[in-house]
Amino acid sequence: MNFDRMRALLLEQAIRGELVPQLDSEGVVEQMRDAPEEIPFEIPEKWKWASLKVLVERTKQTIPEEEFTYIDVASIENFQVRATKKVKASEAPSRARKIAEAGMVLFATVRPYLKNICIVPNIEGSVIASTAFATMICTKHLDNKYLLYVLRSDFFTDLVKGKQRGISYPAISDKDFYSLSIPVPPIEEQKRIVAKLEKVFAEIDRAEKAYQELQTLSDALTKQILQKAIHGRLVPQLKGESLPSGIKEVKDSSFEIPETWRLTSLGDLISMKSGDGLSKKQYMPGTIPVYGGNGVNGYHNSSNVEEGTLVIGRVGYYCGNVKKTTEAAWVTDNALIVNFKIEANPDFYLYILNGMNLGKKTNQTAQPVITGKLLKPMLVPVPPLEEQQRIVTKIEELFKQVEALKA
Numbered sequence: 001m002n003f004d005r006m007r008a009l010l011l012e013q014a015i016r017g018e019l020v021p022q023l024d025s026e027g028v029v030e031q032m033r034d035a036p037e038e039i040p041f042e043i044p045e046k047w048k049w050a051s052l053k054v055l056v057e058r059t060k061q062t063i064p065e066e067e068f069t070y071i072d073v074a075s076i077e078n079f080q081v082r083a084t085k086k087v088k089a090s091e092a093p094s095r096a097r098k099i100a101e102a103g104m105v106l107f108a109t110v111r112p113y114l115k116n117i118c119i120v121p122n123i124e125g126s127v128i129a130s131t132a133f134a135t136m137i138c139t140k141h142l143d144n145k146y147l148l149y150v151l152r153s154d155f156f157t158d159l160v161k162g163k164q165r166g167i168s169y170p171a172i173s174d175k176d177f178y179s180l181s182i183p184v185p186p187i188e189e190q191k192r193i194v195a196k197l198e199k200v201f202a203e204i205d206r207a208e209k210a211y212q213e214l215q216t217l218s219d220a221l222t223k224q225i226l227q228k229a230i231h232g233r234l235v236p237q238l239k240g241e242s243l244p245s246g247i248k249e250v251k252d253s254s255f256e257i258p259e260t261w262r263l264t265s266l267g268d269l270i271s272m273k274s275g276d277g278l279s280k281k282q283y284m285p286g287t288i289p290v291y292g293g294n295g296v297n298g299y300h301n302s303s304n305v306e307e308g309t310l311v312i313g314r315v316g317y318y319c320g321n322v323k324k325t326t327e328a329a330w331v332t333d334n335a336l337i338v339n340f341k342i343e344a345n346p347d348f349y350l351y352i353l354n355g356m357n358l359g360k361k362t363n364q365t366a367q368p369v370i371t372g373k374l375l376k377p378m379l380v381p382v383p384p385l386e387e388q389q390r391i392v393t394k395i396e397e398l399f400k401q402v403e404a405l406k407a
Contacts, residue, residue, distance in 0.1 A: 226355025267376025
């Protein structure tokens with residue numbers, strides 16, 4: 001569920017005059033100089049377009065002479081000042097130059113896509129902001145909270161992108177920033193827009209928090225289901241079900257399993273080999289999925305496995321993640337191809353191996369890598385074949401219930 005998208009759509013409605021109704025009792029915004037020659041989009045009749053340089057006042061720069069509270073770009077989190085620090089004048093950073101006042105709006109002009117924007121709260125004593133900010137004290141035409149929401153909008157972000165310079169460290173100059181124009185409703189309507197946004201955003205925040213809690217719960221349920229499956233507590237054991245032949249049993253009392261199951265090493269259960277290298281440039285138009293470290297990452301015209309096969313992510317962030325290919329697929333050298341040495345249900349071990357978190361066996365380097373050598377000593381359970389299928393059916397049934405809970 002994309003809560004950020006919900007907020008973005010609401011901001012779009014707000015700045016286009018579609019969020020609250022226009023009221024006859026509210027006045028018309030007076031015509032202001034420096035209106036844009038080409039308007040970005042239509043706005044209600046009572047609204048006007050105006051540049052920031054006529055809507056706000058800027059604060060002066062100064063060299064601190066006494067201890068002050070410093071607001072840097074890193075001080076802002078979720079459009080609020082979260083972390084400030086007291087700084088002695090003698091230790092002032094070179095960028096600590098812009099006088100900040102309670103109620104003024106700050107917009108980080110360095111890497112503006114990060115949307116480090118806030119309203120300065122009441123802070124006792126001298127407050128200085130970084131020169132990385134554009135400072136804005138609203139005139140009578142503008143409510144500071146309305147301005148904050150406009151600056152947060154994708155519309156304004158796109159305006160800034162059109163003026164910013166630089167690639168690795170993009171920034172917009174103060175001159176270009178203050179030349180940007182925004183839609184300005186009557187001040188009474190601005191306050192109604194703010195009230196509406198604050199109400200709806202609060203509802204979205206509550207829904208997002210509940211959703212995140214539900215995600216955490218569903219993740220915990222998923223782990224619990226897999227742990228029960230690994231240790232034989234998900235379905236009952238039935239008489240007359242037979243184990244596959246050829247098991248090289250390993251005894252380990254610390255690994256709890258039913259009496260009808262056996263333990264073996266992963267190296268005695270499966271063989272593992274790297275897939276075949278295939279760069280993006282080597283892809284040929286086709287419909288055969290290409291599996292890398294975390295599932296399908298493209299399509300090709302030929303395959304190197306011809307039936308549903310387990311693959312284990314070998315390199316990178318998703319190292320140890322287990323996927324199952326379609327009937328025919330190309331597995332790259334970013335994954336290990338699995339072949340069973342004894343009769344087994346691939347779907348059962350798809351769930352079991354993911355539940356056992358193979359990623360914990362990665363080597364401790366900057367680029368995580370997993371090898372067959374690291375995985376082979378791991379102990380894995382081997383239930384009767386019929387029970388393997390019953391466990392798969394139960395897992396899929398429970399996973400559907402978890403997904404329904406999330407939905």
